[in-house]
Amino acid sequence: MAKNHVTTTINGEPVEFLCETQQTLLDVLRDELQLTGSKEGCASGDCGACSVMVDDRVVCSCLVMGVEAEGKSIETIEGMADGDQLHPLQQKFLENAALQCGICTPGFLVAAKALLEKNPDPTETEVRYWLAGNLCRCTGYDKIIRSVLEVAEEAKGA
């Protein structure tokens, strides 16, 4: 079967790609566009390692088809830093040792950024529930949650 031609925007840049109908957005990002920062942990929407933004909504890219990117705006972990300026969440994760193996980190950062854009001053409980769709097996979540809360706190003072 002929491949599908898709025109979309990824991290602010216009992008065109060809994909099989059965390819997920995650497959396209990783295998066709070499954007391997989004990870596949389960392919069933349970782990959140593939979290990306589609038109300002955080989604599991393993549950979105590649063809659904048509006309949309996609943001991935690769677009989070501004050149050599890390996003405050990225910087805070480093300072707080909020990652160990790092496989879940891109998904957490994308999801946490989405939270703070929607709710700049979340409670600990709100952070915990917002990030409940992102699995981390290394850290016990403590330093991740603290990092998100600290970034929110520092943004208030800024």
Add this chain to the structure above:
Amino acid sequence: MDGDTNGYRWIGTRTIRPDGVDKVTGRAAFGADFSLPGMLVGKILRSPHAHARIRGINTKKAEVLAGVKAVVTSADFPEILPAEATKGSSPPNYRHLSQNLMAREKVLYDGHAVAAVAATNAAIATEALSLIEVEYEVLPHVTGVLEAMAEDAPILHDDLFTGGVDPKPGKPSNVAKRVEFAIGDTDAGFESADLIVERHYDTEGIHQGYIEPHAVVASMAADGQANIWCSSQGHFMVRQYCAGLLNMNIGDIKVTPAEIGGGFGGKTTVYLEPVALLLSKKSGLPIKMVMTRDEVFRGTGPTSGSYMTIKVGAKQDGTITAAEADLRFFAGAFPGAPVHLGCMCGFTPYDIENVKAVGYDVVTNRPKAISYRAPGAPIAAFGIESAIDELAKKLNIDPLALREKNAAKQGTRTAYGPTLGVVGFEETLEAAKNHPQMSEPLGANQGRGIASGYWFNVGGESSASVSVNEDGTITVTSGAPDIGGSRASLCIMAAEIFGINIDQVRAVIGDTTATAFNRHTGGSRVTFALGAVVIEAAEDCILQLRECAAKTWDIDIDAVEWENGEARPAGDNAGKFEPLTLPEIAEKTPMTGGPISAKKSSNVQGPGPAFGTHICDVEVDCETGHVKILRYTAIQDAGRAIHPGYVEGQMQGGVVQGIGWALNEEYIYGEDGKLQNPGFLDYRIPVASDLPMIDTVIVEIPNPTHPFGVRGVGEIPIIPPMAAVANAIENAVGLRLTSLPMSPPKVLAALDNGD
């Protein structure tokens, strides 16, 4: 402890890890992120049966499908005969490893690999798997440990006879071996006890649950030389195992480590790599294989489940007079349950005169168990630390006080032989006693539980090189994967030794050609053992740097000292020459004898054993049976915390894995022997909303055998949580739960039954 760095400049500080930026920007390449031009996709066909004889495998239809380039079955792998099952030092059983990799006469569990294909894309590979015809003769199966030990149990291996018993049994058994560790006379010890507690406990099989599925790219040339890129806990292990399984020369295989997305012991063996090599050899092209989550659950090592009997006796004053454990662990399809480790660790927190621990390693129709963080110890501790709590309650002694009274200390003889050196168990108990959580008020249906744990820690073969670069910066190259911050700790130790800024030191994980052999990352060994080797190499470099300075000044090397990153003239020469900084000496090396570097390899001994004590507060919902963790504090002797942030992280992560083990996680098998929950939806690991912050207290009783006093830290924190949670539930609602997981249905049933 921050701020009190014991006079060190870098040890004990929270530096930014050198691999950090790549990991927060998505640039870090994990197992599945590597690709080669022209590579094929490899996939594995797995058994749908728990136990069946393979009557035949027909791969013809798959082979002729357009796009399929290679198909392999066990017939393509060398058969490893019993006499060749072990080779080299500290080996696996290659016969079992080979049979686990690709089933031969029988499939032994739902998910056991039977064939593999390589095709030009994933869809074709998947279609090819459906065209492989396997004729099975389904056999009776057994997944429970007691059922597998029964007289009439279906036998998995006709050539497996129970080891460790005399006389050697005349017929095969699912009990692979019996082990026993004992000191004193437990019969006499129980005779002198005023009170004895005795109960059965059981735990289910659970998975390590790393978020990154196993992944590999392998390429094998026509002359038999091979390259492997993969994520594992030991690329030297991958090389050694592939060579052993495929009868290759170790020197013909180069393994390049990817970043590893979690392992916890589960990536200390091979599943895909030898298969990918054979597919590559057959097809002449590179192969990429990535497991699905379903395959990870069904085909890779969970840890053992168990059935245990724990008996402890004490005097009225709390002195424990005798303790016995009977531990029966299932190993899955091939022998190797960590039951001996459970026997060795379980009672070690206590100085008891009479101890007997007996263990049974039992095969069942489940995936072959592999290490999971402190293998064996958490299982044993669930039973033993629950028993200690019950004993305290019955003696009407505070559980911390009972532990203090019997605490192991320097000079305590362990049941497995060694006498403990400098250890910090009593200090963890003291810290627990003084922790604010102990005085937090508890409400209705709320309770507090205490539990402790012991792990001996591990050293082992370690190799590293330290190079002084032309500008005086330092490169540390080592060969054990960084699974959670070890590059950061190696940089800190090297910067401390050289006396230079941390950003002048970079640590890289080299491939199998970059350093000599390294034992895999596991057992909490890397910061301790590799750290010791890196320190030795750095000190060798400093000796060379002093020699260079001595040549420059034309004085004796003994008259040159190294301080704060520079060579200074000492003794009679003090003040005669301007100090030479590391960059200045590095610049001069073309004139003073050439580049400066040191390679060190050592089988590092003397890992400092360590203890932890945990405090857990829970609330039990008596309507639903749901247990909520309200507060949790983990206290642990880390010897010396090189990077406190990553030590805390190990503690918090281990605790939460333990909470999952306590409350949610279990392998659920149907009557048909098939795994019913091979996904993260139904196999539920803890999520952020399940948990409170995890408080940590790092106790530092330096390990005398390490230059900075390091003890391993990664294993201990998963040992106490299951008992800590169970003890807290008992304290909340007066019910002693003895079966893991303590999931809502079980808690509710216990509440309904009153026990």
